Amino acid sequence: MKEITVISGKGGTGKTSFTGSFAALSANAVFTDCDVDAANLSLIMRPVLQETHEFKASRTAFIQEDECIRCGLCRKLCRFGAISDAFRIDPLSCEGCGVCYHACPAEAITFEETVSGQWFISNTPYGPLVHARLGIAEENSGKLVTLVRNRVKEIARDENRSFILTDGPPGIGCPVIASLAGASAALVVTEPTLSGVHDMERVLDVCRYFKVSALVCINRCDLDEENTRKIEKYCQNRSVPVVGKVPFDKVVTEAMVEGLPVVEYSDGTVSRKIKEIWAEILKNT
Ligand code: SF4
Numbered sequence: 016m017k018e019i020t021v022i023s024g025k026g027g028t029g030k031t032s033f034t035g036s037f038a039a040l041s042a043n044a045v046f047t048d049c050d051v052d053a054a055n056l057s058l059i060m061r062p063v064l065q066e067t068h069e070f071k072a073s074r075t076a077f078i079q080e081d082e083c084i085r086c087g088l089c090r091k092l093c094r095f096g097a098i099s100d101a102f103r104i105d106p107l108s109c110e111g112c113g114v115c116y117h118a119c120p121a122e123a124i125t126f127e128e129t130v131s132g133q134w135f136i137s138n139t140p141y142g143p144l145v146h147a148r149l150g151i152a153e154e155n156s157g158k159l160v161t162l163v164r165n166r167v168k169e170i171a172r173d174e175n176r177s178f179i180l181t182d183g184p185p186g187i188g189c190p191v192i193a194s195l196a197g198a199s200a201a202l203v204v205t206e207p208t209l210s211g212v213h214d215m216e217r218v219l220d221v222c223r224y225f226k227v228s229a230l231v232c233i234n235r236c237d238l239d240e241e242n243t244r245k246i247e248k249y250c251q252n253r254s255v256p257v258v259g260k261v262p263f264d265k266v267v268t269e270a271m272v273e274g275l276p277v278v279e280y281s282d283g284t285v286s287r288k289i290k291e292i293w294a295e296i297l298k299n300t
């Protein structure tokens with residue numbers, strides 16, 4: 016079973032448009048959106064929701080007023096300033112360390128798991144999609160990405176699918192590492208802007224560190240041809256294949272607005288280039 020993770024190093028490079036189109040071009044595949052802070056792959060995959068699950072990854076302390084003897088110990092020990100003079104815990108400030116819970120002499124503090132987000136299984140015209148949504152200001156995105164990837168692998172095994180396609184998060188942090196670990200290859204979607212080049216270099220370093228072979232495609236390549244050449248040179252020097260270049264075209268945005276992968280919305284240059292890139296990915300993985 017092959018597993019391709021599409022990443023970008025920075026947001027806004029068109030990663031999700033590419034992933035949605037690859038999904039439409041793939042056969043016998045399952046899909047996952049690991050950009051759990053801003054999941055939007057489902058917007059262009061026409062999902063029909065099958066399952067919704069809660070994601071619990073943290074705990075929050077709560078003081079039961081009736082039991083509290085107002086000794087002040089919890090307030091003294093809390094390093095996050097989460098407990099008020101009136102012995103109430105601010106759930107947004109509580110980091111869930113559990114110190115107050117263990118220290119309270121009156122056993123007046125409960126320490127419950129809290130719902131940090133949701134994850135979903137949907138059917139799409141192209142195959143099953145596992146996606147998720149992390150709650151506002153919630154942490155643990157890496158844990159949620161791992162959960163989503165494990166679930167999609169189970170589905171792939173159960174249904175004898177030959178391909179997992181993952182829309183990874185932007186950046187180079189914990190959720191990106193969680194999206195990449197163990198993948199067959201990563202496709203880095205970049206663009207010829209200064210930040211695009213810089214962030215591509217950083218994310219290629221992450222791929223190298225985790226021994227995931229990387230491919231690069233350059234989106235909106237005609238916006239700065241000199242930077243496009245720089246990207247190609249950089250990749251050539253590091254033996255990273257550049258599997259395609261796609262020019263800017265507003266048809267990509269139009270397809271998004273229509274809720275369709277661009278290869279289903281148009282048969283113009285962009286769609287042709289994306290099809291060529293997909294063929295190169297299959298050849299290189
Ligand atoms: S440690 Fe327990 S008893 Fe003491 S103030 Fe805090 S909640 Fe109340």
Ligand code: SF4
Binds near residue numbers: 098
């Ligand atoms: S669990 Fe930790 S962070 Fe939360 S209120 Fe208690 S001591 Fe403070």
